[in-house]
Amino acid sequence: MAEPTGDRAGHLDAERLGAWRAFLELHHAVTVALADELEAEAGLPLSWYDVLVQLEEAPEGRRRMQDLADAVLFSASGLTRLVDRMERAGLVERRPFPGDRRGSYAVLTDAGRERLRATSGAHLRGVREHFGDRLTDADAVTLRRILTGMLATGADSPS
Amino acid sequence: MAEPTGDRAGHLDAERLGAWRAFLELHHAVTVALADELEAEAGLPLSWYDVLVQLEEAPEGRRRMQDLADAVLFSASGLTRLVDRMERAGLVERRPFPGDRRGSYAVLTDAGRERLRATSGAHLRGVREHFGDRLTDADAVTLRRILTGMLATGADSPS
DNA sequence: GAAAAGTAATTGTATCAACAACTACTTTGC
DNA sequence: GCAAAGTAGTTGTTGATACAATTACTTTTC
Numbered sequence: 001m002a003e004p005t006g007d008r009a010g011h012l013d014a015e016r017l018g019a020w021r022a023f024l025e026l027h028h029a030v031t032v033a034l035a036d037e038l039e040a041e042a043g044l045p046l047s048w049y050d051v052l053v054q055l056e057e058a059p060e061g062r063r064r065m066q067d068l069a070d071a072v073l074f075s076a077s078g079l080t081r082l083v084d085r086m087e088r089a090g091l092v093e094r095r096p097f098p099g100d101r102r103g104s105y106a107v108l109t110d111a112g113r114e115r116l117r118a119t120s121g122a123h124l125r126g127v128r129e130h131f132g133d134r135l136t137d138a139d140a141v142t143l144r145r146i147l148t149g150m151l152a153t154g155a156d157s158p159s
Numbered sequence: 160m161a162e163p164t165g166d167r168a169g170h171l172d173a174e175r176l177g178a179w180r181a182f183l184e185l186h187h188a189v190t191v192a193l194a195d196e197l198e199a200e201a202g203l204p205l206s207w208y209d210v211l212v213q214l215e216e217a218p219e220g221r222r223r224m225q226d227l228a229d230a231v232l233f234s235a236s237g238l239t240r241l242v243d244r245m246e247r248a249g250l251v252e253r254r255p256f257p258g259d260r261r262g263s264y265a266v267l268t269d270a271g272r273e274r275l276r277a278t279s280g281a282h283l284r285g286v287r288e289h290f291g292d293r294l295t296d297a298d299a300v301t302l303r304r305i306l307t308g309m310l311a312t313g314a315d316s317p318s
Numbered sequence: 319g320a321a322a323a324g325t326a327a328t329t330g331t332a333t334c335a336a337c338a339a340c341t342a343c344t345t346t347g348c
Numbered sequence: 349g350c351a352a353a354g355t356a357g358t359t360g361t362t363g364a365t366a367c368a369a370t371t372a373c374t375t376t377t378c
Binding site: 012013015016017018019020022023024025026027028029073124127128130131132134135137139140141142143144146147148149150151153154 | 171172174175176177178179181182183184185186187188192232283286287289290291293294296298299300301302303305306307308309310312313
């Protein structure tokens with residue numbers, strides 16, 4: 001469109017900077033609120049919840065460690081310790097990966113599945129309350145379109 | 160639009176959940192990329208940069224500790240240590256707050272101002288590259304409108 | 319105007335995440 | 349088929365953040 005009006009493409013104008021700051025602030029507000037609520041209502045760190053969800057959604061309730069680390073946005077070593085803690089709590093188990101003795105699965109236990117079931121209501125209500133309900137239907141569609149587009153644009157995500 | 164189709168207001172539908180997940184993923188991708196680049200190109204943690212910017216933007220290059228903590232989304236104790244580190248590096252100084260001997264200012268030093276000047280180009284380029292440039296002009300306006308609206312809706316932000 | 323309540327900042331401590339180095343295993347190359 | 353290179357996962361260590369308790373001061377209350 002109009003470029004040479006001091007508004008050429010690539011310029012970090014006030015709208016973009018405003019969007020960026022709002023993005024950061026909203027992320028902080030919502031994730032802090034969700035983590036606090038989940039901790040208070042279910043005694044569960046948000047990172048544990050994320051692992052439970054990823055396993056629940058995976059076929060047979062299990063995923064490879066590296067794979068799971070990518071899904072929950074953790075480093076490999078971070079996931080090792082996280083799964084350690086959750087295993088101690090009885091929510092997941094490690095199982096050998098057949099055919100490659102280096103690898104292992106993290107598998108959801110019955111207790112883990114039950115814990116997720118007992119918790120997800122509260123968390124989803126939180127996501128609605130702090131995020132979903134603040135969007136009109138039209139804005140939800142638009143926001144999703146814009147954000148997924150931005151994700152697809154960069155080679156950032158497949159980090 | 161149509162409500163009673165299992166899509167009533169308040170329901171966390173696929174669009175909203177998709178937007179939420181894209182939001183989380185984009186935040187992670189962009190902040191990790193920015194932090195890595197800033198560290199690599201300027202040897203500066205992102206949290207330090209945020210403090211420098213907040214002080215630069217404030218009148219006389221100084222802000223109260225608590226005030227600054229809110230601005231950079233840190234706890235009070237977290238900011239104490241962060242300012243400790245930056246003070247050791249000579250980028251900020253603590254100065255007494257006249258009229259209330261409990262309080263102190265964090266003030267930008269000349270070295271801090273210089274360091275910010277030398278760094279902000281790289282960071283702003285990063286924000287453009289990973290965020291701003293992935294938005295059309297129209298989407299930038301829309302995104303900002305949606306996000307600031309969501310922030311205003313909740314009582315989350317003034318945490 | 320002294321005691322109680324409140325506030326700004328710091329410190330003790332625990333947690334938790336990342337990086338780098340390591341172990342164990344698998345695949346590739348010759 | 350053996351050595352070299354690559355990959356999955358774990359462990360040693362460090363750094364950074366938060367919460368709770370503490371210190372120092374200020375404001376309120378009676």
